[in-house]
Amino acid sequence: MLSFERFPRVFVSSNLWQKFYCGWSFIILLGGVDVAGAQTPVSANADDFSARPREVSTGAIRGWVDFCRREPADCAVNTSEPLRIKMTSKIWATIQSVNSQVNRSIKQRTDREIYRADDVWTIPYNGEGDCEDFQLLKRRNLVQKGLPARAMRMTVVVDEKGEGHAVLTILTDKGDYVLDNKTSRITTVKNSRYRFVKRESQMRRGWISLLPGRTPATTANE
Numbered sequence: 001m002l003s004f005e006r007f008p009r010v011f012v013s014s015n016l017w018q019k020f021y022c023g024w025s026f027i028i029l030l031g032g033v034d035v036a037g038a039q040t041p042v043s044a045n046a047d048d049f050s051a052r053p054r055e056v057s058t059g060a061i062r063g064w065v066d067f068c069r070r071e072p073a074d075c076a077v078n079t080s081e082p083l084r085i086k087m088t089s090k091i092w093a094t095i096q097s098v099n100s101q102v103n104r105s106i107k108q109r110t111d112r113e114i115y116r117a118d119d120v121w122t123i124p125y126n127g128e129g130d131c132e133d134f135q136l137l138k139r140r141n142l143v144q145k146g147l148p149a150r151a152m153r154m155t156v157v158v159d160e161k162g163e164g165h166a167v168l169t170i171l172t173d174k175g176d177y178v179l180d181n182k183t184s185r186i187t188t189v190k191n192s193r194y195r196f197v198k199r200e201s202q203m204r205r206g207w208i209s210l211l212p213g214r215t216p217a218t219t220a221n222e
Contacts, residue, residue: 022110022131022165058198058209063132064154067121068205074123074140074149075205081148083202087174091147095170095177098141100184106134108181134181135168150202155210157194169199 068075085091107128111120114128123140124133132154139152151171155178159165168179169189176189189196196210 055201055208058207060207063119063121077205081150085151085172087172094145098138099179102138103184131181132166135166138168138179153200155199156197160193
């Protein structure tokens with residue numbers, strides 16, 4: 001199980017959590033740990049989220065809420081689906097292929113550059129987008145290949161620069177993995193350089209806190 005630093009009260013309660021901009025700098029830099037690669041699925045637990053207590057609800061990101069109004073199927077939670085993917089070599093190859101293909105095919109641009117607005121979550125139909133857009137497309141593509149959406153959760157993190165960022169976490173019986181647009185190298189949650197803040201719930205349409213003891217008032221940034 002990951003160890004998380006407790007956030008000062010001023011940071012946790014800040015209205016800055018109401019929006020999420022990829023690359024947006026937090027007031028408090030949390031730092032990170034060295035990243036180690038995981039290009040083959042490990043056999044032991046990859047220090048996943050399974051040891052966590054019950055889900056603790058937290059506020060949803062505004063951009064995600066707007067996205068869900070436009071694309072409700074991408075946000076629906078089917079509780080008949082498994083919580084974790086049973087990893088096989090074929091599934092691992094599919095995850096790697098989709099991750100790399102999306103990272104190659106989408107041009108990185110900010111919401112401000114594309115839409116002249118902040119905090120726009122969308123499937124990058126036009127071939128360009130920022131961090132959350134990459135991950136939304138990866139999940140949709142993986143669902144189309146037969147993987148359960150319930151085991152693939154949009155996740156807000158603080159990156160190694162102390163900036164907000166979005167990744168896709170894949171929950172499996174071999175541990176939890178991080179799909180990122182900054183690199184096509186897939187890492188485990190344990191070996192990620194990021195601090196995990198919150199992610200989509202697996203029980204309902206909404207978000208849960210990944211912070212110990214305290215829950216942010218709403219959300220993060222980019």
